[in-house]
Structure formats: C-alpha cells, structure tokens
Amino acid sequence: MSGTLNNASLKTGRSFDLGKMNLRQLWIAYLTYPTILLYFALVVVSVAAAAHFFAGWGATLVSIVAVILVYPLAWYLLHRYVLHGRLLYKMKWTSALWKRIHFDHHQDPHLLDVLFGSPATTLPTIAIITLPIGYLIGGWGAAATAFGTGVTITCIYEFFHCIQHLNYKPRASWIQRMKARHVLHHFHDEDGNFGITSFLVDRIFGSYYRDAKARPRSPTVFNLGYDVKEANTYPWVMDLTGSPPRDRPDGARAPAGKTPDSARHAA
Template sequence: MSATLRNSTIRSGRSFDLGKMNLRQLWVAYLTYPTILLYFALIVISVALVVHLAPGWVPLAASVVAVMLVYPLVWYLLHRYVLHGQWLYKSRWTAALWKRIHFDHHQDPHLLDVLFGAPATTLPTIAAVTIPVGWLIGGWGCSAAAFGTGVTITCIYEFFHCIQHLNYKPKAAWIQKMKAWHVLHHFHDEDINFGITSYVVDRAFGTLYTDAKSRPRSPTVFNLGYDIEEAQRYPWVMELTGSAPRDRPDGARPSSRTDRTAA
C-alpha cells in the first residue's frame, strides 16, 4: 500500500481490506461508513422536501424513472471518458483529483477507503445530473425527488461495488455474473465492462466482454496508462503517492488464471 493511502487510512482511523472481509463485516463497515451515513441523511432530507413541496405523484414518478434511466448512461460516460481518461493527470491542478477518484482504486482494488467516491466530487456530480432533470419535469419538488433518487442509486452502486471486490462468492447467479465481469475490468482489461450493476450501456457501446479469452490482457490494467514513463513526464500523481506507479496491486501474481479469478 502506498504511503499516501496509509496516511489516509491513519487519518480516517479505520481501514477495510475487502479482500480479507466477509459479507457480515462488509455490512458493518458499509452501514457505519461516514460517506454512506451522509448519503442516508441526504436521502431523508430529499424525502422531507418532496413531502413539503408536494409535486404530485405523476411528475414525482416521472422524475424517479427518468433518473433511473439516465444514471447508467451518465456513469458509463464518466467512468470511461473521465475516470479512465488521461487528461486529468497531465495537469498539476487536476492530478490529485484523478488520483483520488480512480487511480488509487485501480492501484489497490480491495481498499475500501478509496473505493467509495469522495462526497466533494460525487455529490456535485449527482446534483448536476439529477436536479435539472427533476426541474424540467416538475420544479423543485421533482428536483428533490430526482436528487434523492440519484443518491439512493449511488448507495446501491457502492454496496454492489464492494461485493465485487469482497472475499465472498455471492449465492445469486446474477450477482456472480456481475462480479465476474467487474473483475475482468480490474484484472484483465480496464477498457471493458464499465458498468457496476448494469451492463446494458456496455453492450450498446460494444465494451461488454464476458470472457477473458476473448481479448488479450491489458498491460495497463492496474495503472490506467500512468506508467513509469508517463510518471516521469507528468510527475504530480507519483509525487502525491510517494512511490512509482505499480503494474500490479499488492499480492497479485503474474498468473493469467489469477487475474481472471481474483476478486
């Protein structure tokens, strides 16, 4: 684990390695994690605003459904073109942002501290996507409903994202499949399977792959293209990390079979 990640863990006073946790331990960590508690509070506030502003059942339902339809597409586009884009680390002013929102997660996929998005980046994004949708449908009451729906979906995404990195084999076949496809994203090729709970958009854009044998393993799956050469040209992420970018996370072995089955 990098020095920066260790310091972050020390400051937060808690650390969770999903690769060493079971489902019960995940529930405890998830339901007590400050970011998730903040999301829960915002959902309650959103519901209170909806009740107070009384937008009506039809526009309310339309707002909720609209966000549910838009959210997977927005997540896909952000994940593929922003989180996996290279332009953020090429600027001194945005390197720290890119490091926090995604590079650290690919460097250490099991670390819960960096798996959850930071509220300072997630909440403005959720608001920017959902509030205008609600407003166009039915004013501020629907905006509150749309924002609350976005935060709720984020909570669901975050929980299943944890499951995908947890030392646990789900009993439900659909969760097993979802987890296996996400594992391919982290351990075989970072340019496939950008979804979390839904891969409909991946299928539509041609980035859904269900078998590691269907394409060669990416040499940049753990560093997202920020290798030693890039770090020398754009050193800010490396300086913040305190060490050179790694080609493999801690504990990973070079076996392709391990890459396909690690979770």
C-alpha cells in the same frame, strides 16, 4: 482480517481490505461508513424537501424513472471518458483529484477507503445530473425527488461495488455474473465492462466482454496508462503517492497461466 470485525478500525479510520473481509464484516463497515451515513441523511432530507414542495404523484414518479434510466448512461460516460481518461493527471491542478477518484482504486482495488467516491466530487456530480431532470419535470419538488433517487442509486452502486471486490462468492447467479464482469475490468482489461450493476450500456457502446478469452490482457489494467514513463513526464500523481505507479497491486501477482485470487473468487 479475522472473523470478527476489528471495531477499532471504525474508530481510527484504518483502511478496510475487502479481499480479507466476509459479507457480515462488509455490512458493518458499509452501514457505519461516514460517506454512506451522509448519503442516507441526504436521502431523508430529499424526501422531506420533495414532500414540502410536492410536485404531484405523476411528476414524482416520472422523475424517479427518468433518473433510473439516465443514471447508468451518465455513470458509463463519466467512468469511461473522465475517470479512465488521461487529461486529469496531465494537469497539476487536477492530478490529486484523478488520483483520489480512480487511480488509487485501480492501484489497490480492494481498499474500501478509495472504493467509495469522495462526497466532495460525487454529490456535485449527482446534483448536476439529477436536479435539472427533476426541475424540468416538476419544479423543485421533483428536483428533490430526482436528487434523492440519484443518491439512493449511488448507495446501491457502492454496496454492489464492494461485493465485487469482496472475498466472497455470492449465492445469486446474477450477482456472480455481475462480479465476474467487474473483476475482468480490474484484473484483465480496463477498457471494457465499465458498468457496476448493469452492463447494458457497455453492450450498446461495444465495450462489453464476457471472459478473458475475448480479448488480450491489458498491460495498463492496474495503472490506467499512468506508467513510469508517463509519471516521469507528468509527475504530480507520483509525487502525491510517494512512489512510482505499480503495474500490479499487492497480492495480484500470479504464476504464468494462473488467475489472480481476486478473479477466482468471482468465477
């Protein structure tokens, strides 16, 4: 992609390749992306609902803190045991869901369209996690606050997730470290570093690793175990894709002993 963002891609919905974008282009794409605009609108609606059914400042603040604390654990459990699990692709009726919400992202980690979760799956999940927390704390007003907090955190996650796949080296050292750990998840071993903005839960559950020397490279890092053999047994994802699963995304192939370009950007 050239130094100037191709505005036609915003109108036509053509995919953005984060590996070819700079930070300015990312901001434009992010702030005009329909899913993110929907999230922004829902945050505004949540604030309005929280004000209308106001639960008091104490319950409101407690619900915000509770969601902030619970969210990383919920994301970790979903990412590790559902998105990286093998149950969804083994059933025909959930194979398309698994393909959309995670397999496509690992097959092509730089594609913005599949990096963002689909609202049809993200919003019910956010609601299931946050609404009960808020309601138990302070009724519907706190529930609205908790949901709005969950959507806000999702927006933050999505932006930093984009940064982690962007052709850009962040200036801040803590973002560099965050990006490097996530790049390892996509290009070295997918069975670790499941966090997005924090890897504290990874440390607690023993799935954190610092660099490529810490563990051998996984042969399933790009296909999540859905290789050609699995595809022949459970063909539904392959049928939807129109081709066999790849063991490397386009542009990831590197000479022996070398690091893919995507990983070097995060070093």
